[in-house]
Amino acid sequence: MTELTRANGGDGAQPASGRARGRPKTRPDEAERERIVRSARELFLDVGYGGTTMDAVASRCGVSKRTLYRLFPAKSDLFRVMVADHRRSMLALPRDADEDLPLAEALAAIFRLDSDAIDDRERLAFVRLVLADSDRFSEIGEMIAQEGAQPARRLLEDWLVRQQARGALRAFPADALARMLMDMIFSVLIKRFPGDRLMTAAERQRHARLCLKVFLEGVAATPA
Structure with missing residues (x-):
């Protein structure tokens, strides 16, 4: 079995022709900031400054609150x-x-x-x-x-x-x-x-x- 694995060019962890697994690609911070600003602007216009919360922004933008607060610490x-x-x-x-x-x-x-x-x-x-x-x-x-x-x-x-x-x-x-x-x-x-x-x-x-x-x-x- 070991010889067969070596013949296939690997150590048994990943076939040579397979795609390496990893974390899904994320957007660069600047692109994510721009996307959040665009979506959040619609929310502000819909419900006003006072009616807008960071939770609602995260929900509207489809982004985690952790990411949102990292890019924008406050409303x-x-x-x-x-x-x-x-x-x-x-x-x-x-x-x-x-x-x-x-x-x-x-x-x-x-x-x-x-x-x-x-x-x-x-x-x-x-x-x-x-x-x-x-x-x-x-x-x-x-x-x-x-x-x-x-x-x-x-x-x-x-x-x-x-x-x-x-x-x-x-x-x-x-x-x-x-x-x-x-x-x-x-x-x-x-x-x-x-x-x-x-x-x-x-x-x-x-x-x-x-x-x-x-x-x-x-x-x-x-x-x-």
Whole structure:
């Protein structure tokens, strides 16, 4: 029997032509993190920040709680990633250093004014989630500031400084210009005053482009 085993080229543990057994392959951590964030985002939108638990996230994602807590130690860590993703969906920055678009086109691209209806609905859904729960959970406001508004403003300010350096914009304080732009465009894209008719996506985009035109050209008549 031993001779037969040696003739088959092994020591009896595994046939030469067989597949080695082992633990099933697992996803790399980064891929798993992305998958969890995608699934968890749907859960947050369904039941809100307060209604979402890590147990529910694990169940929705089909992942063990041990893996979930290893990748995201707390619910706030998971939501923080979502806020950063949302910021990137709202503001396409940084830009290619060699990009040479007219200012109006570049700003339209930065604020993603040509996003399709699906992207537009997803962005608005996340904004509504934040507005609905931010009064009850102070950590939401902190995450929006740290992962959303502040880095977005810095990135936009850096872009404006580069345009000033190449002579495309006047030398106003870039931080103030960034705040103006974000206030103008985001107030159109994601906010409305009580009693205002909800604008369609096309109307919001047209109004946002008009804001950019006013920002770049001003409304004062040229002196004779």
